[in-house]
Amino acid sequence: METLVVDHPLVAHKLTTLRDQETDSPTFRRLTDELVTLLTYEATRDIRITDVTVRTPLTLTSGVRLTRPAPLVVPILRAGLGMLDGMARLLPMAEVGFVGMARDEHTLQPATYADRLPRDLSGRQCFVLDPMLATGGTLAAALRMLVERGADHVTAICLLAAPEGLEAVREKLAGTLDPEHGATLRVVTAAVDERLDERGFILPGLGDAGDRLYGSL
Numbered sequence: 001m002e003t004l005v006v007d008h009p010l011v012a013h014k015l016t017t018l019r020d021q022e023t024d025s026p027t028f029r030r031l032t033d034e035l036v037t038l039l040t041y042e043a044t045r046d047i048r049i050t051d052v053t054v055r056t057p058l059t060l061t062s063g064v065r066l067t068r069p070a071p072l073v074v075p076i077l078r079a080g081l082g083m084l085d086g087m088a089r090l091l092p093m094a095e096v097g098f099v100g101m102a103r104d105e106h107t108l109q110p111a112t113y114a115d116r117l118p119r120d121l122s123g124r125q126c127f128v129l130d131p132m133l134a135t136g137g138t139l140a141a142a143l144r145m146l147v148e149r150g151a152d153h154v155t156a157i158c159l160l161a162a163p164e165g166l167e168a169v170r171e172k173l174a175g176t177l178d179p180e181h182g183a184t185l186r187v188v189t190a191a192v193d194e195r196l197d198e199r200g201f202i203l204p205g206l207g208d209a210g211d212r213l214y215g216s217l
């Protein structure tokens with residue numbers, strides 16, 4: 001599983017403000033939206049395209065269009081919803097499937113409470129949106145749901161990832177990562193942070209992304 005850290009001063013600038021505990025919720029939402037658009041630009045570098053011919057006002061020329069079926073974007077509720085508009089801005093033709101998962105704060109295990117995904121994902125490029133890849137339990141469970149339905153090319157876009165979580169996702173999905181027979185899985189993120197704390201939070205991190213976007217429940 002490849003990890004791409006998007007190294008760009010605008011990404012670093014926006015991420016720094018997201019980390020700041022003084023950043024209020026409206027600003028946090030706006031910056032998340034902007035950051036996701038920048039990450040999407042990199043995450044879609046190998047999006048499938050088809051050659052086409054187009055008629056300009058002067059002549060015929062060759063170009064490309066996104067291949068059908070359209071990509072599927074999957075925000076993981078709740079916090080992933082804060083990333084949807086920033087991605088849809090660049091991929092307005094994408095279809096959207098939803099997965100709801102909440103991590104138990106004691107066991108750190110994810111529980112799935114919503115599944116609104118197409119039954120058959122064969123031949124479909126998928127993009128999973130979740131701001132935080134902490135222990136990796138949530139992302140691994142979501143990736144497994146997609147791969148079990150036939151997805152063979154999945155890119156996860158995260159604002160932050162922990163090294164332990166990246167390793168855990170790699171281990172949990174080891175059987176599906178064989179490039180000859182399995183799915184291609186990638187993580188695109190603005191930063192890989194230092195480590196997890198004893199409560200499974202990313203350090204230095206930005207706190208609880210869902211709470212900062214939508215308020216504590």
Ligand SMILES: O=P(O)(O)OC[C@H]1O[C@H](OP(=O)(O)OP(=O)(O)O)[C@H](O)[C@@H]1O
Nearest residue numbers: 078079102103133134135136137138210
């Ligand atoms: O890598 P993990 O250890 O599984 O943790 C990451 C998950 O935790 C957060 O969601 P949370 O469970 O807080 O739900 P929320 O989005 O509703 O706040 C975050 O948005 C990820 O989905």
Ligand SMILES: O=c1cc[nH]c(=O)[nH]1
Nearest residue numbers: 134201202207208209
């Ligand atoms: O640091 C973390 C870990 C899990 N979920 C979050 O929102 N933040």
Ligand SMILES: [Mg+2]
Nearest residue numbers: 208209210211
């Ligand atoms: Mg949360």
